[in-house]
Amino acid sequence: MITARGLRKTYGEVHAVDGIDFEVEAGESFGLLGPNGAGKSTTMRMIGGTLDRTGGTLDVLGLDPGTQGPAVRANLGVVPQQDNLDEELRVRENIVMYGRYFGLSRSYLAAKADELLAFAQLEAKARDKVVNLSGGMKRRLTIARGLVNEPRILLLDEPTTGLDPQARHVLWDRLFRLKESGTTLVVTTHFMDEAEQLCDRLVVVDQGRIVAEGSPAQLIRQHSTREVLELRFGSARNATVVQQLEGVGERNEVLPDRILVYTPDGEAALEEVAARGLHPVTSLVRRSSLEDVFLRLTGRSLVE
Ligand SMILES: Nc1ncnc2c1ncn2[C@@H]1O[C@H](COP(=O)(O)OP(=O)(O)OP(=O)(O)O)[C@@H](O)[C@H]1O
16 A cells, blocks of 8 residues: 655754655554654655655655645545645534535435444534534544545554543544544554554654554564563652663663563562562563553653
């Protein structure tokens, strides 16, 4: 569906996207995971044909977004990072008007708007002004609107940023539905749980480059241990305590507020901590996540 080779975008001295290669297969949910400024939105905009690339090649559904922007846009759905709904229009009208931009007929749009409102669970809000919707509802409407031309690929830039946990879960549920129906999803996020939930396969991006690629489970297996023991001693003590933890896990990371001990068995590691006479204020054993993968590969957290 999408092939990028040596894809590059520079702004003066800034290498926003610094020569990346990736492929997106039909029907998969593909993710770009990385912190703010990693180059995710820039990549999405080049795929969507709204931003010219500086170098490399890009193939979207057999088209070049650089020279065939309108044809690419006709076959894509785009959900930008910031909702750009028409706040003055009513909910249903937003879908219909957007469809008119694509030159879709009124009769097609009448039926399509009903179908999309049902999909977005917004039937009861059809006649409300957009300005009166909650953040989660606005996002669902933006997604519904992006589906008006029945795109084969839907691009979602940070789909749940700014939403509360419940609204995120409702939105994820809609995206699972969409995936089930065969739509290819390309998602950018800086939330590791979102990437783990939504993406079959992802690339981890940092400073315009891809630092790892695989399924969430593969990445965790390759770059982390099965479990992580999180210990809090108080930030002033971390530097000395971490020396006393030498050898407890396979390796340790010191963050401002906690020490992470990477180990196949967190409970056993915790017993070893106690045996060494160390008494954390709090301790927690959890499974490794994509956050741990990112930290391992870049030495930094996803959200700083
Ligand atoms: N129009 C622009 N002019 C100059 N620099 C830009 C421009 N747009 C983006 N950049 C820079 O390019 C880099 C990548 O930005 P981009 O928005 O793609 O990152 P991102 O991973 O999507 O992060 P975020 O989620 O914060 O948008 C950043 O360093 C950013 O400051």
